[in-house]
Amino acid sequence: MRLARGHVLIGINEEALLAGARNVEKALRDGLAEAGLQEEIEVIETGDLGATGQGIMLSVFPDGVVYAGVTVADVAEIVSEHLLKGRPVERLRLAARPTGPTGLTKKQPRIVLDNCGVIDPESLEEAIASGAYEALAQVIESGTKPADVIDVVKKSGLRGRGGAGFPTGLKWSFTAPGEQKYIVCNADEGEPGTFKDRLILEGDPHRLVEGMMLAGYAVGASKGYIYIRGEYSLSIERMQKAIDASREAGLLGEAILGSEFAFDLEIKKGAGAYVCGEETSLIESIEGKRGFPRLKPPYPGAMGLWSKPTVVNNVETLANIPPILRHGAEWFRGYGTESSPGTKVYTILGQVAHPGLIEVEMGTPLRTIIDEFGGGVAEGKRFKGALIGGAAGAFVNAEGIDVGMDYENLKEYAAVLGSGAILVLGEDASIVEMLRGILHFFQHESCGQCVPCRAGTPALRAIMDRIVEGHGSQADLDDLVRIAETMQAASLCPLGQSPILPIQTALDGFAEEFQAALHQGAAVD
């Protein structure tokens, strides 16, 4: 491997691509060649650099300088001033913000995202150099028993990062005995405002491959499926490359690292259905059917894919497995809280100064996340509230901003934490309008299998339309809750059980706004 004196990492994700990252990359390579630096400075494509809405970003090592909003026209200056003369181009530097993978702060512990934006996600060698497959090798070479792997995960206290927060080790230990078992990774990230899993898939795909292999080893599964949203083309492409490279290197397949362990992976591309984020719908979809949720029990651990015992874990959950096995349960417990150890990845969006992707310890107060990591409300506006967890999430008003973000504090709405979406609302946001948007969404995504959800979602939507138009009544507000409660009690899956969360939290937290809407409709600017 040729040694370079410096590296320029270019963040390649969907956003950067649409801003023209390929052109910048080409200009950079051309510029370096022209300056005779092509042997000294290496250009590396990496995943997300930890900030969104910042255009094309470059991270220069070893200086640790991060540039944002770079255009083709800026490249010549970066090359001649910084890379040639060593003077960073100040006007392009990312304003100091306390996030980012490049050590801009020590406030962000990175367990899940430590390689995202640092390594070239398309290179197996770089992944290995950063510790990928080390945990797998440790486990296999030390002859660790599968039950002991499960034990470490149990002791770590890791809880599912998909939604319900079920202890991962326990879930694994509940997998029924059987000849054929499956590991399924849920990468059908559909909750509005959520894209943390996409950035893990795009930024560190080998982490997921290793996490699934370890899960397979622990429960005795030889086959894994990654179900990725059909819309995530770059994720699918990078994941496929990672799987191919691992297979080529003999890391996937038969006799892994000389042991008897065999494991292989396959990607399944979704086709556009929010409900498929529910684990049994997702299983139906992998089987090539309509994504209708199944009745539970039996749970997938007993009867899942093709009626075989199946573990379904979220991307972020599986991404936590390799570091836990590498460093041990105690190390992991050093982060987060007693009942919710570890970190959580969030996307901060909406009317916030610095939208982006962050990883913080469990239990970090919402206020810290918004003020310190998000830079507060955009344009200095007053904080009105936040929608946490996407459509199936909860509204928090200004009084709720000090809530600690962990499973205990958010117990009443457990699903909220998982998706990691934090949508910040400034003073002029209309909660009434937002709730209407959410209820339209649920009607659209209801799969139609069970009656409470099929009949309930259009009823909720119709009521909300009436309220927005200024024709609502107190009875309508009561009906919203009554119908949503019935759906919560009687629906087959979390989709129908969820609308009560945004409805109840919106009505409780913003009662005055709804009262006003009954008289004059929602304020539309």
Place this chain on the structure above:
Amino acid sequence: MRSLLEKYPQTAEHMLDMLHDLQEAEPRNYLTRDALRAVADYLNVPLSTVVSTATFYSMYSLKPRGRHIIRICESPPCQIVGAETLIDLLAQHLGIGVGETTEDEVFTLETTSCLGVCGVAPAMMIDEELYGNLTAARVVDVVEDVRRRDATG
């Protein structure tokens, strides 16, 4: 059609992949009756099974669509930055409603749930390309640009 299907083993597990492939191979971006029939025959399942699966997922269409599909995001993060106005504007500009195809068969306008690029909301996807930070002016520019490229072939 047969050659596209024969890439896959004859098990229902691959139905979604087959439908993706057949739809992509059809210039009008939809699943023809023949395509659905071919999948049913290949997998030896009733046509109704294939139709029921295809109609469940929003990425498949059983009606002919335009050569280019505009999917504009209508989820809350896009909504709070004005996606609804953009949807109306696009509909007006193209002279069609959501779910409809322009007379010249160039565009079909669809809405979609979250595209996962909320950092650059409001966003839309035309075919496989993503476009973010949309404004009234930009959304029309982008669409017209695609139309020009379509015309020149």
